[in-house]
Amino acid sequence: MPAAQDNEFVLREDQGTIARVTLNRPKAYNALSLEMMRALTRTLEAIGQDTTIRCVIVEGAGKGFCAGHDLRELRSRTDRAFYEEVFETCCQLMSTITHLPQPVIAKVHGIATAAGCQLVATCDLAVAEESARFATPGVNIGLFCSTPMVALSRNVPRKRAMEMLLTGELVSAPVAADWGLVNEAVDAEALEERVTAYAEAVASKSPHVLKIGKRAFYEQLDQSLDEAYRHTAQVMTENMLARDAAEGIDAFLEKRTPEWKGA
Known part of the structure:
Protein backbone atom coordinates (compact mmCIF):
# COMPACT_ATOMS: atom_id res chain seq x y z
CA MET A 1 0.00 0.00 0.00
CA PRO A 2 1.22 3.55 -0.68
CA ALA A 3 2.78 5.26 2.32
CA ALA A 4 2.72 8.97 3.05
CA GLN A 5 5.00 10.55 0.44
CA ASP A 6 7.81 12.90 1.40
CA ASN A 7 7.55 14.73 -1.92
CA GLU A 8 7.00 14.04 -5.60
CA PHE A 9 10.63 13.08 -6.21
CA VAL A 10 10.69 10.09 -3.84
CA LEU A 11 7.82 7.61 -3.72
CA ARG A 12 7.30 4.92 -1.10
CA GLU A 13 5.01 1.91 -1.35
CA ASP A 14 4.85 -0.76 1.33
CA GLN A 15 4.09 -4.32 0.25
CA GLY A 16 3.70 -6.24 3.48
CA THR A 17 7.11 -6.23 5.18
CA ILE A 18 8.88 -4.84 2.08
CA ALA A 19 9.16 -1.11 1.34
CA ARG A 20 9.66 -0.01 -2.25
CA VAL A 21 11.30 3.38 -2.68
CA THR A 22 11.24 4.90 -6.16
CA LEU A 23 13.42 7.74 -7.38
CA ASN A 24 10.93 9.80 -9.34
CA ARG A 25 12.59 12.33 -11.63
CA PRO A 26 12.32 10.26 -14.83
CA LYS A 27 12.85 13.19 -17.22
CA ALA A 28 16.20 13.87 -15.51
CA TYR A 29 17.18 10.20 -15.27
CA ASN A 30 16.50 10.53 -11.54
CA ALA A 31 19.42 12.91 -11.04
CA LEU A 32 20.07 13.52 -7.36
CA SER A 33 19.18 17.13 -6.73
CA LEU A 34 19.72 18.49 -3.24
CA GLU A 35 15.99 18.37 -2.57
CA MET A 36 15.76 14.79 -3.83
CA MET A 37 18.66 13.61 -1.68
CA ARG A 38 17.11 15.20 1.38
CA ALA A 39 13.75 13.59 0.62
CA LEU A 40 15.34 10.18 0.04
CA THR A 41 17.24 10.45 3.31
CA ARG A 42 14.08 11.39 5.21
CA THR A 43 12.15 8.53 3.59
CA LEU A 44 14.82 6.00 4.53
CA GLU A 45 15.07 7.35 8.07
CA ALA A 46 11.31 6.92 8.44
CA ILE A 47 11.59 3.35 7.18
CA GLY A 48 14.37 2.73 9.67
CA GLN A 49 11.94 3.60 12.47
CA ASP A 50 9.18 1.40 11.02
CA THR A 51 9.36 -1.98 12.75
CA THR A 52 6.90 -3.50 10.27
CA ILE A 53 9.43 -3.19 7.42
CA ARG A 54 12.13 -5.86 7.06
CA CYS A 55 13.61 -5.07 3.66
CA VAL A 56 13.84 -2.09 1.29
CA ILE A 57 13.98 -2.01 -2.52
CA VAL A 58 15.32 1.14 -4.21
CA GLU A 59 14.52 1.62 -7.89
CA GLY A 60 14.26 4.38 -10.47
CA ALA A 61 11.30 5.59 -12.52
CA GLY A 62 11.56 5.99 -16.27
CA LYS A 63 14.43 4.89 -18.51
CA GLY A 64 17.22 4.61 -15.95
CA PHE A 65 18.10 4.02 -12.32
CA CYS A 66 20.04 7.20 -11.54
CA ALA A 67 22.38 9.46 -13.50
CA GLY A 68 24.13 10.87 -10.44
CA HIS A 69 24.18 14.47 -9.26
CA ASP A 70 22.08 17.11 -10.98
CA LEU A 71 24.74 18.88 -13.03
CA ARG A 72 22.44 21.75 -13.97
CA GLU A 73 21.83 22.41 -10.29
CA LEU A 74 25.56 22.24 -9.55
CA ARG A 75 26.28 24.82 -12.26
CA SER A 76 23.48 27.11 -11.07
CA ARG A 77 25.67 28.15 -8.14
CA THR A 78 29.33 28.93 -7.70
CA ASP A 79 29.70 29.27 -3.94
CA ARG A 80 31.69 26.87 -1.81
CA ALA A 81 29.01 26.62 0.89
CA PHE A 82 26.47 25.26 -1.59
CA TYR A 83 28.87 22.64 -2.96
CA GLU A 84 29.75 21.54 0.56
CA GLU A 85 26.06 21.20 1.36
CA VAL A 86 25.39 19.09 -1.74
CA PHE A 87 28.23 16.64 -1.21
CA GLU A 88 27.74 16.41 2.56
CA THR A 89 24.06 15.67 1.96
CA CYS A 90 25.05 12.95 -0.48
CA CYS A 91 27.41 11.42 2.06
CA GLN A 92 24.68 11.56 4.70
CA LEU A 93 22.31 9.74 2.34
CA MET A 94 24.80 6.95 1.70
CA SER A 95 25.59 6.66 5.41
CA THR A 96 21.87 6.42 6.15
CA ILE A 97 21.61 3.39 3.86
CA THR A 98 24.59 1.70 5.51
CA HIS A 99 23.26 2.32 9.02
CA LEU A 100 19.64 1.46 8.20
CA PRO A 101 18.59 -1.58 10.26
CA GLN A 102 16.88 -3.12 7.24
CA PRO A 103 18.84 -4.51 4.27
CA VAL A 104 18.51 -2.40 1.11
CA ILE A 105 18.36 -3.86 -2.42
CA ALA A 106 19.03 -1.82 -5.57
CA LYS A 107 16.89 -2.74 -8.57
CA VAL A 108 18.85 -1.37 -11.52
CA HIS A 109 17.84 -0.70 -15.10
CA GLY A 110 19.18 1.65 -17.73
CA ILE A 111 22.11 3.60 -16.33
CA ALA A 112 23.62 4.02 -12.88
CA THR A 113 26.36 6.59 -13.17
CA ALA A 114 28.45 8.73 -10.81
CA ALA A 115 26.45 9.16 -7.57
CA GLY A 116 23.91 6.73 -9.07
CA CYS A 117 26.64 4.10 -9.27
CA GLN A 118 27.60 5.08 -5.73
CA LEU A 119 24.01 4.45 -4.64
CA VAL A 120 24.10 0.95 -6.14
CA ALA A 121 27.44 0.20 -4.49
CA THR A 122 26.13 1.45 -1.15
CA CYS A 123 23.05 -0.77 -1.14
CA ASP A 124 23.51 -4.14 0.58
CA LEU A 125 22.41 -6.12 -2.48
CA ALA A 126 21.87 -5.20 -6.12
CA VAL A 127 20.29 -6.85 -9.14
CA ALA A 128 20.55 -5.33 -12.61
CA GLU A 129 19.09 -5.84 -16.04
CA GLU A 130 21.66 -7.29 -18.41
CA SER A 131 21.35 -4.14 -20.52
CA ALA A 132 22.08 -1.83 -17.57
CA ARG A 133 25.36 0.08 -17.56
CA PHE A 134 27.49 1.57 -14.81
CA ALA A 135 30.12 4.28 -14.75
CA THR A 136 31.91 6.84 -12.62
CA PRO A 137 32.41 9.31 -15.48
CA GLY A 138 33.22 12.45 -13.53
CA VAL A 139 36.76 12.44 -14.88
CA ASN A 140 35.31 13.09 -18.36
CA ILE A 141 33.83 16.42 -17.27
CA GLY A 142 36.52 17.61 -14.91
CA LEU A 143 34.87 16.43 -11.70
CA PHE A 144 36.53 13.28 -10.35
CA CYS A 145 34.02 10.90 -8.70
CA SER A 146 35.63 11.12 -5.27
CA THR A 147 32.58 10.38 -3.11
CA PRO A 148 31.38 7.57 -5.41
CA MET A 149 34.90 6.17 -5.06
CA VAL A 150 34.27 5.43 -1.37
CA ALA A 151 31.49 2.93 -2.01
CA LEU A 152 32.93 1.66 -5.30
CA SER A 153 36.33 0.84 -3.79
CA ARG A 154 34.64 -1.12 -1.02
CA ASN A 155 32.79 -3.31 -3.51
CA VAL A 156 35.10 -4.08 -6.39
CA PRO A 157 38.82 -4.93 -6.59
CA ARG A 158 41.13 -1.93 -6.36
CA LYS A 159 42.36 -1.94 -9.94
CA ARG A 160 38.82 -2.39 -11.29
CA ALA A 161 37.69 0.59 -9.21
CA MET A 162 40.58 2.66 -10.55
CA GLU A 163 39.75 1.53 -14.07
CA MET A 164 36.23 2.91 -13.71
CA LEU A 165 37.38 6.10 -11.96
CA LEU A 166 40.28 6.93 -14.29
CA THR A 167 38.64 6.10 -17.63
CA GLY A 168 35.03 7.02 -16.89
CA GLU A 169 33.96 4.30 -19.31
CA LEU A 170 30.67 2.44 -19.09
CA VAL A 171 30.69 -1.07 -17.64
CA SER A 172 28.04 -3.60 -18.64
CA ALA A 173 25.84 -5.32 -16.07
CA PRO A 174 27.41 -8.77 -16.63
CA VAL A 175 30.87 -7.26 -16.05
CA ALA A 176 29.58 -5.39 -12.99
CA ALA A 177 28.31 -8.71 -11.64
CA ASP A 178 31.66 -10.36 -12.35
CA TRP A 179 33.45 -7.56 -10.48
CA GLY A 180 31.06 -7.69 -7.52
CA LEU A 181 29.32 -4.35 -8.00
CA VAL A 182 25.98 -6.15 -8.35
CA ASN A 183 24.87 -9.62 -7.28
CA GLU A 184 23.30 -10.62 -10.58
CA ALA A 185 22.68 -9.42 -14.11
CA VAL A 186 19.39 -10.83 -15.42
CA ASP A 187 17.05 -10.54 -18.39
CA ALA A 188 14.78 -7.52 -18.21
CA GLU A 189 11.77 -9.82 -17.89
CA ALA A 190 13.32 -11.51 -14.86
CA LEU A 191 14.43 -8.38 -12.98
CA GLU A 192 11.30 -7.90 -10.90
CA GLU A 193 11.10 -11.60 -10.08
CA ARG A 194 14.72 -11.81 -8.92
CA VAL A 195 14.57 -8.63 -6.84
CA THR A 196 11.34 -9.77 -5.22
CA ALA A 197 12.86 -13.18 -4.49
CA TYR A 198 15.82 -11.55 -2.73
CA ALA A 199 13.53 -9.21 -0.80
CA GLU A 200 11.16 -11.99 0.29
CA ALA A 201 14.08 -14.17 1.38
CA VAL A 202 15.50 -11.34 3.48
CA ALA A 203 12.09 -10.33 4.86
CA SER A 204 11.45 -13.89 6.06
CA LYS A 205 14.29 -13.58 8.59
CA SER A 206 14.23 -12.10 12.09
Missing part, protein backbone atom coordinates in the same frame (compact mmCIF):
# COMPACT_ATOMS: atom_id res chain seq x y z
CA PRO A 207 14.36 -8.29 11.80
CA HIS A 208 16.32 -8.15 15.06
CA VAL A 209 18.93 -10.56 13.75
CA LEU A 210 19.16 -8.73 10.41
CA LYS A 211 19.82 -5.49 12.28
CA ILE A 212 22.55 -7.10 14.39
CA GLY A 213 24.18 -8.78 11.42
CA LYS A 214 24.12 -5.82 9.04
CA ARG A 215 25.61 -3.53 11.67
CA ALA A 216 28.36 -6.02 12.50
CA PHE A 217 29.20 -6.58 8.84
CA TYR A 218 30.06 -2.94 8.23
CA GLU A 219 31.73 -2.49 11.61
CA GLN A 220 34.21 -5.31 11.04
CA LEU A 221 35.21 -4.34 7.50
CA ASP A 222 37.86 -1.84 8.52
CA GLN A 223 39.11 -3.74 11.56
CA SER A 224 42.20 -5.93 11.69
CA LEU A 225 41.62 -9.68 11.57
CA ASP A 226 42.08 -10.09 15.33
CA GLU A 227 39.91 -7.06 16.11
CA ALA A 228 37.19 -8.32 13.77
CA TYR A 229 37.12 -11.73 15.44
CA ARG A 230 36.99 -10.21 18.92
CA HIS A 231 34.21 -7.89 17.86
CA THR A 232 32.11 -10.50 16.08
CA ALA A 233 32.51 -12.94 18.97
CA GLN A 234 30.81 -10.33 21.15
CA VAL A 235 28.17 -9.78 18.48
CA MET A 236 27.40 -13.51 18.37
CA THR A 237 27.13 -13.57 22.15
CA GLU A 238 24.68 -10.67 21.98
CA ASN A 239 22.80 -12.47 19.22
CA MET A 240 22.68 -15.75 21.13
CA LEU A 241 20.99 -13.99 24.06
CA ALA A 242 18.18 -12.71 21.82
CA ARG A 243 14.77 -14.32 21.96
CA ASP A 244 14.78 -14.84 18.20
CA ALA A 245 17.96 -16.92 18.42
CA ALA A 246 16.30 -19.21 20.94
CA GLU A 247 13.18 -19.38 18.80
CA GLY A 248 15.12 -20.01 15.60
CA ILE A 249 17.27 -22.77 17.05
CA ASP A 250 14.30 -24.44 18.76
CA ALA A 251 12.30 -24.27 15.53
CA PHE A 252 15.17 -25.86 13.61
CA LEU A 253 15.53 -28.67 16.14
CA GLU A 254 11.76 -29.20 16.23
CA LYS A 255 11.50 -29.05 12.42
CA ARG A 256 8.98 -26.19 12.33
CA THR A 257 8.82 -22.64 10.98
CA PRO A 258 10.11 -20.06 13.46
CA GLU A 259 7.83 -17.32 14.75
CA TRP A 260 10.03 -14.25 15.04
CA LYS A 261 9.46 -11.88 17.96
CA GLY A 262 11.73 -9.14 16.63
CA ALA A 263 13.89 -9.14 19.77
Whole structure:
Protein backbone atom coordinates (compact mmCIF):
# COMPACT_ATOMS: atom_id res chain seq x y z
CA MET A 1 0.00 0.00 0.00
CA PRO A 2 1.22 3.55 -0.68
CA ALA A 3 2.78 5.26 2.32
CA ALA A 4 2.72 8.97 3.05
CA GLN A 5 5.00 10.55 0.44
CA ASP A 6 7.81 12.90 1.40
CA ASN A 7 7.55 14.73 -1.92
CA GLU A 8 7.00 14.04 -5.60
CA PHE A 9 10.63 13.08 -6.21
CA VAL A 10 10.69 10.09 -3.84
CA LEU A 11 7.82 7.61 -3.72
CA ARG A 12 7.30 4.92 -1.10
CA GLU A 13 5.01 1.91 -1.35
CA ASP A 14 4.85 -0.76 1.33
CA GLN A 15 4.09 -4.32 0.25
CA GLY A 16 3.70 -6.24 3.48
CA THR A 17 7.11 -6.23 5.18
CA ILE A 18 8.88 -4.84 2.08
CA ALA A 19 9.16 -1.11 1.34
CA ARG A 20 9.66 -0.01 -2.25
CA VAL A 21 11.30 3.38 -2.68
CA THR A 22 11.24 4.90 -6.16
CA LEU A 23 13.42 7.74 -7.38
CA ASN A 24 10.93 9.80 -9.34
CA ARG A 25 12.59 12.33 -11.63
CA PRO A 26 12.32 10.26 -14.83
CA LYS A 27 12.85 13.19 -17.22
CA ALA A 28 16.20 13.87 -15.51
CA TYR A 29 17.18 10.20 -15.27
CA ASN A 30 16.50 10.53 -11.54
CA ALA A 31 19.42 12.91 -11.04
CA LEU A 32 20.07 13.52 -7.36
CA SER A 33 19.18 17.13 -6.73
CA LEU A 34 19.72 18.49 -3.24
CA GLU A 35 15.99 18.37 -2.57
CA MET A 36 15.76 14.79 -3.83
CA MET A 37 18.66 13.61 -1.68
CA ARG A 38 17.11 15.20 1.38
CA ALA A 39 13.75 13.59 0.62
CA LEU A 40 15.34 10.18 0.04
CA THR A 41 17.24 10.45 3.31
CA ARG A 42 14.08 11.39 5.21
CA THR A 43 12.15 8.53 3.59
CA LEU A 44 14.82 6.00 4.53
CA GLU A 45 15.07 7.35 8.07
CA ALA A 46 11.31 6.92 8.44
CA ILE A 47 11.59 3.35 7.18
CA GLY A 48 14.37 2.73 9.67
CA GLN A 49 11.94 3.60 12.47
CA ASP A 50 9.18 1.40 11.02
CA THR A 51 9.36 -1.98 12.75
CA THR A 52 6.90 -3.50 10.27
CA ILE A 53 9.43 -3.19 7.42
CA ARG A 54 12.13 -5.86 7.06
CA CYS A 55 13.61 -5.07 3.66
CA VAL A 56 13.84 -2.09 1.29
CA ILE A 57 13.98 -2.01 -2.52
CA VAL A 58 15.32 1.14 -4.21
CA GLU A 59 14.52 1.62 -7.89
CA GLY A 60 14.26 4.38 -10.47
CA ALA A 61 11.30 5.59 -12.52
CA GLY A 62 11.56 5.99 -16.27
CA LYS A 63 14.43 4.89 -18.51
CA GLY A 64 17.22 4.61 -15.95
CA PHE A 65 18.10 4.02 -12.32
CA CYS A 66 20.04 7.20 -11.54
CA ALA A 67 22.38 9.46 -13.50
CA GLY A 68 24.13 10.87 -10.44
CA HIS A 69 24.18 14.47 -9.26
CA ASP A 70 22.08 17.11 -10.98
CA LEU A 71 24.74 18.88 -13.03
CA ARG A 72 22.44 21.75 -13.97
CA GLU A 73 21.83 22.41 -10.29
CA LEU A 74 25.56 22.24 -9.55
CA ARG A 75 26.28 24.82 -12.26
CA SER A 76 23.48 27.11 -11.07
CA ARG A 77 25.67 28.15 -8.14
CA THR A 78 29.33 28.93 -7.70
CA ASP A 79 29.70 29.27 -3.94
CA ARG A 80 31.69 26.87 -1.81
CA ALA A 81 29.01 26.62 0.89
CA PHE A 82 26.47 25.26 -1.59
CA TYR A 83 28.87 22.64 -2.96
CA GLU A 84 29.75 21.54 0.56
CA GLU A 85 26.06 21.20 1.36
CA VAL A 86 25.39 19.09 -1.74
CA PHE A 87 28.23 16.64 -1.21
CA GLU A 88 27.74 16.41 2.56
CA THR A 89 24.06 15.67 1.96
CA CYS A 90 25.05 12.95 -0.48
CA CYS A 91 27.41 11.42 2.06
CA GLN A 92 24.68 11.56 4.70
CA LEU A 93 22.31 9.74 2.34
CA MET A 94 24.80 6.95 1.70
CA SER A 95 25.59 6.66 5.41
CA THR A 96 21.87 6.42 6.15
CA ILE A 97 21.61 3.39 3.86
CA THR A 98 24.59 1.70 5.51
CA HIS A 99 23.26 2.32 9.02
CA LEU A 100 19.64 1.46 8.20
CA PRO A 101 18.59 -1.58 10.26
CA GLN A 102 16.88 -3.12 7.24
CA PRO A 103 18.84 -4.51 4.27
CA VAL A 104 18.51 -2.40 1.11
CA ILE A 105 18.36 -3.86 -2.42
CA ALA A 106 19.03 -1.82 -5.57
CA LYS A 107 16.89 -2.74 -8.57
CA VAL A 108 18.85 -1.37 -11.52
CA HIS A 109 17.84 -0.70 -15.10
CA GLY A 110 19.18 1.65 -17.73
CA ILE A 111 22.11 3.60 -16.33
CA ALA A 112 23.62 4.02 -12.88
CA THR A 113 26.36 6.59 -13.17
CA ALA A 114 28.45 8.73 -10.81
CA ALA A 115 26.45 9.16 -7.57
CA GLY A 116 23.91 6.73 -9.07
CA CYS A 117 26.64 4.10 -9.27
CA GLN A 118 27.60 5.08 -5.73
CA LEU A 119 24.01 4.45 -4.64
CA VAL A 120 24.10 0.95 -6.14
CA ALA A 121 27.44 0.20 -4.49
CA THR A 122 26.13 1.45 -1.15
CA CYS A 123 23.05 -0.77 -1.14
CA ASP A 124 23.51 -4.14 0.58
CA LEU A 125 22.41 -6.12 -2.48
CA ALA A 126 21.87 -5.20 -6.12
CA VAL A 127 20.29 -6.85 -9.14
CA ALA A 128 20.55 -5.33 -12.61
CA GLU A 129 19.09 -5.84 -16.04
CA GLU A 130 21.66 -7.29 -18.41
CA SER A 131 21.35 -4.14 -20.52
CA ALA A 132 22.08 -1.83 -17.57
CA ARG A 133 25.36 0.08 -17.56
CA PHE A 134 27.49 1.57 -14.81
CA ALA A 135 30.12 4.28 -14.75
CA THR A 136 31.91 6.84 -12.62
CA PRO A 137 32.41 9.31 -15.48
CA GLY A 138 33.22 12.45 -13.53
CA VAL A 139 36.76 12.44 -14.88
CA ASN A 140 35.31 13.09 -18.36
CA ILE A 141 33.83 16.42 -17.27
CA GLY A 142 36.52 17.61 -14.91
CA LEU A 143 34.87 16.43 -11.70
CA PHE A 144 36.53 13.28 -10.35
CA CYS A 145 34.02 10.90 -8.70
CA SER A 146 35.63 11.12 -5.27
CA THR A 147 32.58 10.38 -3.11
CA PRO A 148 31.38 7.57 -5.41
CA MET A 149 34.90 6.17 -5.06
CA VAL A 150 34.27 5.43 -1.37
CA ALA A 151 31.49 2.93 -2.01
CA LEU A 152 32.93 1.66 -5.30
CA SER A 153 36.33 0.84 -3.79
CA ARG A 154 34.64 -1.12 -1.02
CA ASN A 155 32.79 -3.31 -3.51
CA VAL A 156 35.10 -4.08 -6.39
CA PRO A 157 38.82 -4.93 -6.59
CA ARG A 158 41.13 -1.93 -6.36
CA LYS A 159 42.36 -1.94 -9.94
CA ARG A 160 38.82 -2.39 -11.29
CA ALA A 161 37.69 0.59 -9.21
CA MET A 162 40.58 2.66 -10.55
CA GLU A 163 39.75 1.53 -14.07
CA MET A 164 36.23 2.91 -13.71
CA LEU A 165 37.38 6.10 -11.96
CA LEU A 166 40.28 6.93 -14.29
CA THR A 167 38.64 6.10 -17.63
CA GLY A 168 35.03 7.02 -16.89
CA GLU A 169 33.96 4.30 -19.31
CA LEU A 170 30.67 2.44 -19.09
CA VAL A 171 30.69 -1.07 -17.64
CA SER A 172 28.04 -3.60 -18.64
CA ALA A 173 25.84 -5.32 -16.07
CA PRO A 174 27.41 -8.77 -16.63
CA VAL A 175 30.87 -7.26 -16.05
CA ALA A 176 29.58 -5.39 -12.99
CA ALA A 177 28.31 -8.71 -11.64
CA ASP A 178 31.66 -10.36 -12.35
CA TRP A 179 33.45 -7.56 -10.48
CA GLY A 180 31.06 -7.69 -7.52
CA LEU A 181 29.32 -4.35 -8.00
CA VAL A 182 25.98 -6.15 -8.35
CA ASN A 183 24.87 -9.62 -7.28
CA GLU A 184 23.30 -10.62 -10.58
CA ALA A 185 22.68 -9.42 -14.11
CA VAL A 186 19.39 -10.83 -15.42
CA ASP A 187 17.05 -10.54 -18.39
CA ALA A 188 14.78 -7.52 -18.21
CA GLU A 189 11.77 -9.82 -17.89
CA ALA A 190 13.32 -11.51 -14.86
CA LEU A 191 14.43 -8.38 -12.98
CA GLU A 192 11.30 -7.90 -10.90
CA GLU A 193 11.10 -11.60 -10.08
CA ARG A 194 14.72 -11.81 -8.92
CA VAL A 195 14.57 -8.63 -6.84
CA THR A 196 11.34 -9.77 -5.22
CA ALA A 197 12.86 -13.18 -4.49
CA TYR A 198 15.82 -11.55 -2.73
CA ALA A 199 13.53 -9.21 -0.80
CA GLU A 200 11.16 -11.99 0.29
CA ALA A 201 14.08 -14.17 1.38
CA VAL A 202 15.50 -11.34 3.48
CA ALA A 203 12.09 -10.33 4.86
CA SER A 204 11.45 -13.89 6.06
CA LYS A 205 14.29 -13.58 8.59
CA SER A 206 14.23 -12.10 12.09
CA PRO A 207 14.36 -8.29 11.80
CA HIS A 208 16.32 -8.15 15.06
CA VAL A 209 18.93 -10.56 13.75
CA LEU A 210 19.16 -8.73 10.41
CA LYS A 211 19.82 -5.49 12.28
CA ILE A 212 22.55 -7.10 14.39
CA GLY A 213 24.18 -8.78 11.42
CA LYS A 214 24.12 -5.82 9.04
CA ARG A 215 25.61 -3.53 11.67
CA ALA A 216 28.36 -6.02 12.50
CA PHE A 217 29.20 -6.58 8.84
CA TYR A 218 30.06 -2.94 8.23
CA GLU A 219 31.73 -2.49 11.61
CA GLN A 220 34.21 -5.31 11.04
CA LEU A 221 35.21 -4.34 7.50
CA ASP A 222 37.86 -1.84 8.52
CA GLN A 223 39.11 -3.74 11.56
CA SER A 224 42.20 -5.93 11.69
CA LEU A 225 41.62 -9.68 11.57
CA ASP A 226 42.08 -10.09 15.33
CA GLU A 227 39.91 -7.06 16.11
CA ALA A 228 37.19 -8.32 13.77
CA TYR A 229 37.12 -11.73 15.44
CA ARG A 230 36.99 -10.21 18.92
CA HIS A 231 34.21 -7.89 17.86
CA THR A 232 32.11 -10.50 16.08
CA ALA A 233 32.51 -12.94 18.97
CA GLN A 234 30.81 -10.33 21.15
CA VAL A 235 28.17 -9.78 18.48
CA MET A 236 27.40 -13.51 18.37
CA THR A 237 27.13 -13.57 22.15
CA GLU A 238 24.68 -10.67 21.98
CA ASN A 239 22.80 -12.47 19.22
CA MET A 240 22.68 -15.75 21.13
CA LEU A 241 20.99 -13.99 24.06
CA ALA A 242 18.18 -12.71 21.82
CA ARG A 243 14.77 -14.32 21.96
CA ASP A 244 14.78 -14.84 18.20
CA ALA A 245 17.96 -16.92 18.42
CA ALA A 246 16.30 -19.21 20.94
CA GLU A 247 13.18 -19.38 18.80
CA GLY A 248 15.12 -20.01 15.60
CA ILE A 249 17.27 -22.77 17.05
CA ASP A 250 14.30 -24.44 18.76
CA ALA A 251 12.30 -24.27 15.53
CA PHE A 252 15.17 -25.86 13.61
CA LEU A 253 15.53 -28.67 16.14
CA GLU A 254 11.76 -29.20 16.23
CA LYS A 255 11.50 -29.05 12.42
CA ARG A 256 8.98 -26.19 12.33
CA THR A 257 8.82 -22.64 10.98
CA PRO A 258 10.11 -20.06 13.46
CA GLU A 259 7.83 -17.32 14.75
CA TRP A 260 10.03 -14.25 15.04
CA LYS A 261 9.46 -11.88 17.96
CA GLY A 262 11.73 -9.14 16.63
CA ALA A 263 13.89 -9.14 19.77
